[in-house]
Amino acid sequence: MRLKIKRIKEVMGFNTLRLCMLVVVMILAVIFYDIFSKGAGIISWEFLTKPPVDGMTKGGIFPAILGTFFVTAITAILAVPLGMGCAIYLNEYARDNGLTRFIRLSIRNLSGVPSIVYGLFGVTLFVDMCHFGTSILSAGATLGLMTLPLTITASEEALKTVPRSYREGALALGATKWQSIRTNVLPFAIPGILTGTILGLSRAAGETAPILFTGAAFFLPDIPNSIFSQFMALPYHLYIMSTQHHNISLVRPIAYGTALVLIALVFLMNLVAVIIRYRLRKRGMAHG
Amino acid sequence: MNRKNKEKLIEMFFLFNGILVILILVGIFLLLLKNALPAFKEVSLQHFLTKPIWNPDAYEQPTYGLLPMLVSSLMVTVGSLVVAVPLGIGTAAYLSDVASPRVREIAKPLVEILAGIPSVVVGFLGIVLLGPVISRLTGTYNGLNALNGSILLAVMALPTIISLSEDALGSVPRAYEEASLALGANKWETVIKVKVPAAASGILAACMLGMGRAIGETMTVLMATGNAAEFPRSFLGPVKTMTSTIAIELGEVAYYTTHFHMLFAVGLILFLITFVVNLCADIIFHKHTRVQA
Amino acid sequence: MKIVKVLGVAMAGAALMATAASAEMIQIKGSDTIINLSQKLAEIYMQQNPGVKISVTGGGSGTGIAALINKKCNIANSSRAINAKEMESATAVGVAPTRIVIAIDGLSVVVNKGNPVTQLTSDQIGKIYRGEIGNWSEVGGSDMPINLYGRQSNSGTYGFFRELVLKGEYSSKMNSMNGSSQIVEAVKADPSGIGYVGVGYVKNAEGISVLEVASGPNGIYKSPLDKASVEDGSYPIARPLYQYVSGTPSGETKKFLQFEVSSEGQVIVEEEGFYAIAEEYKAQNIKNGL
Numbered sequence A: 001m002r003l004k005i006k007r008i009k010e011v012m013g014f015n016t017l018r019l020c021m022l023v024v025v026m027i028l029a030v031i032f033y034d035i036f037s038k039g040a041g042i043i044s045w046e047f048l049t050k051p052p053v054d055g056m057t058k059g060g061i062f063p064a065i066l067g068t069f070f071v072t073a074i075t076a077i078l079a080v081p082l083g084m085g086c087a088i089y090l091n092e093y094a095r096d097n098g099l100t101r102f103i104r105l106s107i108r109n110l111s112g113v114p115s116i117v118y119g120l121f122g123v124t125l126f127v128d129m130c131h132f133g134t135s136i137l138s139a140g141a142t143l144g145l146m147t148l149p150l151t152i153t154a155s156e157e158a159l160k161t162v163p164r165s166y167r168e169g170a171l172a173l174g175a176t177k178w179q180s181i182r183t184n185v186l187p188f189a190i191p192g193i194l195t196g197t198i199l200g201l202s203r204a205a206g207e208t209a210p211i212l213f214t215g216a217a218f219f220l221p222d223i224p225n226s227i228f229s230q231f232m233a234l235p236y237h238l239y240i241m242s243t244q245h246h247n248i249s250l251v252r253p254i255a256y257g258t259a260l261v262l263i264a265l266v267f268l269m270n271l272v273a274v275i276i277r278y279r280l281r282k283r284g285m286a287h288g
Numbered sequence B: 001m002n003r004k005n006k007e008k009l010i011e012m013f014f015l016f017n018g019i020l021v022i023l024i025l026v027g028i029f030l031l032l033l034k035n036a037l038p039a040f041k042e043v044s045l046q047h048f049l050t051k052p053i054w055n056p057d058a059y060e061q062p063t064y065g066l067l068p069m070l071v072s073s074l075m076v077t078v079g080s081l082v083v084a085v086p087l088g089i090g091t092a093a094y095l096s097d098v099a100s101p102r103v104r105e106i107a108k109p110l111v112e113i114l115a116g117i118p119s120v121v122v123g124f125l126g127i128v129l130l131g132p133v134i135s136r137l138t139g140t141y142n143g144l145n146a147l148n149g150s151i152l153l154a155v156m157a158l159p160t161i162i163s164l165s166e167d168a169l170g171s172v173p174r175a176y177e178e179a180s181l182a183l184g185a186n187k188w189e190t191v192i193k194v195k196v197p198a199a200a201s202g203i204l205a206a207c208m209l210g211m212g213r214a215i216g217e218t219m220t221v222l223m224a225t226g227n228a229a230e231f232p233r234s235f236l237g238p239v240k241t242m243t244s245t246i247a248i249e250l251g252e253v254a255y256y257t258t259h260f261h262m263l264f265a266v267g268l269i270l271f272l273i274t275f276v277v278n279l280c281a282d283i284i285f286h287k288h289t290r291v292q293a
Numbered sequence C: 001m002k003i004v005k006v007l008g009v010a011m012a013g014a015a016l017m018a019t020a021a022s023a024e025m026i027q028i029k030g031s032d033t034i035i036n037l038s039q040k041l042a043e044i045y046m047q048q049n050p051g052v053k054i055s056v057t058g059g060g061s062g063t064g065i066a067a068l069i070n071k072k073c074n075i076a077n078s079s080r081a082i083n084a085k086e087m088e089s090a091t092a093v094g095v096a097p098t099r100i101v102i103a104i105d106g107l108s109v110v111v112n113k114g115n116p117v118t119q120l121t122s123d124q125i126g127k128i129y130r131g132e133i134g135n136w137s138e139v140g141g142s143d144m145p146i147n148l149y150g151r152q153s154n155s156g157t158y159g160f161f162r163e164l165v166l167k168g169e170y171s172s173k174m175n176s177m178n179g180s181s182q183i184v185e186a187v188k189a190d191p192s193g194i195g196y197v198g199v200g201y202v203k204n205a206e207g208i209s210v211l212e213v214a215s216g217p218n219g220i221y222k223s224p225l226d227k228a229s230v231e232d233g234s235y236p237i238a239r240p241l242y243q244y245v246s247g248t249p250s251g252e253t254k255k256f257l258q259f260e261v262s263s264e265g266q267v268i269v270e271e272e273g274f275y276a277i278a279e280e281y282k283a284q285n286i287k288n289g290l
Helices: A002-042 A045-049 A062-093 A098-110 A115-129 A136-160 A164-172 A177-206 A234-243 A252-287 B003-036 B045-050 B067-098 B101-116 B119-138 B146-170 B174-182 B187-198 B200-216 B219-224 B242-249 B258-292 C002-019 C032-048 C061-069 C084-092 C122-130 C156-166 C180-189 C227-231 C251-261 C263-271 C279-287
Strands: C025-030 C053-057 C075-078 C097-106 C108-112 C119-121 C147-151 C175-177 C193-197 C208-210 C212-214 C238-246
Touching: A002 A252, A002 B067, A002 B101, A002 B119, A002 B146, A002 B187, A045 A062, A062 A098, A062 A136, A062 A177, A062 A234, A062 A252, A062 B003, A098 A136, A098 B003, A098 B258, A115 A136, A115 B003, A115 B200, A115 B242, A115 B258, A136 A177, A136 B003, A164 A177, A177 A234, A177 A252, A177 B003, A177 B101, A177 B119, A234 A252, A234 B119, A234 B219, A252 B101, A252 B119, B003 B258, B067 B101, B067 B146, B067 B187, B067 B200, B067 B242, B067 B258, B101 B146, B119 B146, B119 B219, B146 B200, B146 B219, B174 B187, B187 B200, B200 B258, B219 B242, B242 B258, C025 C032, C025 C061, C025 C251, C032 C053, C032 C075, C032 C097, C032 C156, C032 C238, C032 C251, C032 C263, C061 C075, C061 C084, C061 C156, C061 C238, C075 C251, C084 C097, C097 C227, C097 C251, C097 C263, C097 C279, C108 C180, C119 C122, C122 C147, C122 C156, C122 C212, C147 C156, C147 C180, C156 C193, C175 C180, C180 C193, C180 C208, C238 C251, C251 C263
Parallel strands: C025 C053, C025 C075, C119 C212, C147 C175, C147 C193
Antiparallel strands: C075 C238, C097 C238, C108 C193, C108 C208
């Protein structure tokens, strides 16, 4: 009898856990179903390649796609080298001392700093003190700092997977430390670094709060002609199309379309990262 | 330049790169502080911390009370944890102890996908999807309230809680599990009475990081919580969190006015809260890994 | 090390692009009331003048004026006059804001379509928004608590409405919406809601009714949808919509402003739901350098 009760408890318990998982999957399904079913209808070649027209009630979102692309490029230019550099220091040079622990603590804490606080920081440092104004550069730099913890962690993970023997081999042949890193470590770590970096950049591309005050524009249909110009961005466009536009119910399909394109972009980047990781694994197996 | 000096220089370069991270963190703190301090030339710290009203643009006397937005932020955060913690831990336990390897292979990327959804999309769904549902279910005319924000924040915090809790459960030594099973406990009892307690500190750290994520989230609460300045009274009423206040008002202010500096003071408080939460999570987490080792 | 090289080239390219920063860009920033009108005017002007680039950003009247003071935009949209404090900060940094009137707005008070109330005095509206009247039955409606919808404090509409109608503090129970269109949406869904928005937002909106407003209990109730009463000032909460520039308008900015106040521009103003500017404002604009 007791055993039976125990068994019933176990079945019920496991089903509760299963239910939790189902709820999470359901949340995801609802989000995707809603956005795909209501956003797919508006997606067309024109929607992707034309600027908004007629008081932003018609036309496409091309400038927003382009703006997001430019800003993400600036983010990459800033975050990738700095992230790699920091990871190389931590994994190749750093000794286990107070400074190293402090650097690691800083990285973990930076990754927890709210995005709006990065926005405040960007406004003061880039927009105001550096005189970049509200621009692609300011927004990209702000997002770059925000992405830094992610790129560092990803790069370090990638560096860790390169076997010790690779370094030792080069050193034994008389190479300096930097030569061994350059020729025997980095080439093998690059795909891993790329994977992590692209994931980080996909987060940056979807962020809104840090670009609110550092450069996003409501309407700017032309291609930005310098990194000092303002820009339209997909996440910001979704924000204004759902809260600021003068007829939000009329432009709801455009908002859904923008949401779909944004999600698609983020997942395309994720997909690229996953493919790189997959190919890397396969190559790793071939080596092993 | 000889080879040794060159090597030294390269090492210095990377060292500087590492130190840069510290500089950024300290820089954020100092710039916030620098821009927040002038506010207290005109408004006392006591005023900031105790006044129950935030009305910088008042008809007569502006007031800068932190409390309403602090309470709002805590409210939506606690609300989100009420949803996300049981759900997240349950899902983590399912993934780590119940799911077959094949289910896990499919389910884990799903959690990652959830983490990748931009917050502005979640906020958008709060307006167009969740808001109307809440207004129908609760009889309020406007579904933009603290409840809406809490649910959305739960969605945002879930991936963090799930994946870190699962890591924690996974790192419980296999011997614990085997001992428990050998003593006649069934699998369920082992999960609940042995594994979860053994992973408790890791799970706690996961929840704290989830909390840090929720309290600092901006776009979802900005779009979905209604943003009324009043002191929050119920989950069905609108609230205006610290993050939304900054997002809404920073654009408005003329630079270097008291109001401008006050917003940085709010940002500083937000920074300190998340800093402490993350630090605590860090300490708990490292204690946990040391015990494991 | 290819990646590093690629990045290096990209950075150099970015720097080159930076030096080519164009002077032809007109940056407009500010009021959400005006943003959609501004966007439409900019859109059409750019179609006619392909070389000119105009960016339009919202954020509220305060945002625009702050940006003008901080030299971060060429034109600040504002649905209220610049205030003394802002003037002071502007003078301190050597900016002399010049005012151009581009349209007239009849600020509309809206309720849900199902609400039997169709008329209110300015005084009653003030009491409702100050929180002194809390139930529709007190103003001739059914017995329902009144739900207030308003703008955030960075909105010029928020300030203008407070100066002219409330003459006091907004009730803290008011829901502060991110944009005027959100107010319309909220009132549409809320049978006991009340909101205030620029007339441009209500002209074609369904599900809401626009109240007739009288200045006092003995005044005549007028609708903001009636062009004549807004233009002759008998609708009590009408206001001009402004654009501020720094100093005397010149160059591309001046040409764009001239387009806005031209008869062609004013047709767009009317299409967007606002009213064309009267002669006295035209004279003011000319005096201010247009």
